[in-house]
Amino acid sequence: MSRLIKTSVTRSKTSLLIFLLGTCYSCICQVSAAEQDPDSTDNPWQWLEGRRNLVSENVTALAQNLDAWLAGETIEEQANASSLNIRLNQQLGSFDGYHSKLKIGGSLDLPLASERWKLIFESDPEELNSLQDNVLGNTNSSESVAGFRYLQNIGDALELRYDIGLRARLPVDPFFRIRAKYRRQLGTTWSLGLSQKIWYYQSDGWGYDTDISFTREFGARNILRVASEVKYQQNDKETEFSQSVMLHRTLGELETLSYGLGLLGTNAPNIRVDDYYVEARYRRAILDNWLFVEVVPQVLVSRDESWRPQPRLLFNLEVMFFDLPR
Numbered sequence: 001m002s003r004l005i006k007t008s009v010t011r012s013k014t015s016l017l018i019f020l021l022g023t024c025y026s027c028i029c030q031v032s033a034a035e036q037d038p039d040s041t042d043n044p045w046q047w048l049e050g051r052r053n054l055v056s057e058n059v060t061a062l063a064q065n066l067d068a069w070l071a072g073e074t075i076e077e078q079a080n081a082s083s084l085n086i087r088l089n090q091q092l093g094s095f096d097g098y099h100s101k102l103k104i105g106g107s108l109d110l111p112l113a114s115e116r117w118k119l120i121f122e123s124d125p126e127e128l129n130s131l132q133d134n135v136l137g138n139t140n141s142s143e144s145v146a147g148f149r150y151l152q153n154i155g156d157a158l159e160l161r162y163d164i165g166l167r168a169r170l171p172v173d174p175f176f177r178i179r180a181k182y183r184r185q186l187g188t189t190w191s192l193g194l195s196q197k198i199w200y201y202q203s204d205g206w207g208y209d210t211d212i213s214f215t216r217e218f219g220a221r222n223i224l225r226v227a228s229e230v231k232y233q234q235n236d237k238e239t240e241f242s243q244s245v246m247l248h249r250t251l252g253e254l255e256t257l258s259y260g261l262g263l264l265g266t267n268a269p270n271i272r273v274d275d276y277y278v279e280a281r282y283r284r285a286i287l288d289n290w291l292f293v294e295v296v297p298q299v300l301v302s303r304d305e306s307w308r309p310q311p312r313l314l315f316n317l318e319v320m321f322f323d324l325p326r
Helices: 002-036 046-071 131-136
Strands: 083-093 097-109 117-123 144-154 158-167 173-186 190-201 205-218 222-233 238-252 255-266 272-287 291-302 309-322
Touching (some): 046 083, 046 309, 131 222, 131 272
Antiparallel strands (some): 083 309, 117 144, 144 158, 158 173, 205 222, 222 238, 255 272
């Protein structure tokens, strides 16, 4: 009986996997047909594009009205860098089952009030997730934050970002984040990238995330990236680390295919590797530069699962709303 139940569950997951892949393939085929005849009245994407343009206009109007109110000036018809991103994350794993979650983030540009300040809001912030979830692309959608961001560039190589705001919970949970990004060319082939993020939440204490990467271009379409990342959170009293190697290939305009492998580990109860993974990541813009589809097949081998291979599939649909060209 138990064998029969396991067989039924396996078939159900396999059917769901085939359904997700088939849906992705169908979307890409429909988009290809629409690209060949964009003016056709049978284009199924025209309705979606109209609704997206309406939301984009509302986001821009909201930012312009708020900016004019803060600056004490009249609304001006000028370009606005406000944006809203919505990502639908579908996850299917042989051990974890099926999950569907939504991630929302964005910022309101305030050029009249201040050229460097932005109003931000986001769900599922990376610092509140484990390093494993961030690396593997898992979405939790259990936390949200909002606040203000100050941007500062020092030369061409260093970018600083300061965030201050509140976590969406009671009692009030203020936070502060600072992130520095630095990039430098090493000779003619390699380049160095450094990202340092430090944060403090009143409820969780402080933490940091350090990411060091080396990249090299092979021709005009291939990029090799070798990266190491370390994350610490005070309330967990645990340090997580990862090591990865990725090969990114540009297939066309706004279309990429990446291959990667890596490991994940912690320092508690002792320094050890907990997971190994291998993945392929296909990403394509299916409508201009605002609707993207991403398919990520993975194989995860974890200590918690006695090192049994775990096939996984991630399917992301991302919609971007921003100021429309005039």
